[in-house]
Amino acid sequence: LALVDPPTFSNSKMTEDIFDIQRDHVELINRLGELMTPGGLIVFSSNFRRFKLDEEQLCGATIHETSRQTVPPDFRNARIHRTWRIIRSA
Numbered sequence: 091l092a093l094v095d096p097p098t099f100s101n102s103k104m105t106e107d108i109f110d111i112q113r114d115h116v117e118l119i120n121r122l123g124e125l126m127t128p129g130g131l132i133v134f135s136s137n138f139r140r141f142k143l144d145e146e147q148l149c150g151a152t153i154h155e156t157s158r159q160t161v162p163p164d165f166r167n168a169r170i171h172r173t174w175r176i177i178r179s180a
Contacts, residue, residue: 091131092122098138111138116147119176123151128180135160137171150179 096118100109115136122132132151134143145153157172 091133092126093133094118094122095135098136111136112141116144120147120149123149123176123178126178128178130178132176132178133173134176135171135173139169141172143172143174148176152177152179
């Protein structure tokens, strides 16, 4: 099981790289998937409101969006975050 809730954007003096969730999520999830055993579960979340998960680029995984189940029904903004269950295939 891996719970992944990365920042939308990050830059640091400790590294020359800049992390952008929209640009870098495929590499992050695919690299994590390589560490998972078959059937391993990644719960991925993003609070970037314009985020689009690039499902076609995710290797060897079954993907289910679970956003509706993770936002309380009385919460006024249903798009506060988006979540997915990503299960590594055998």
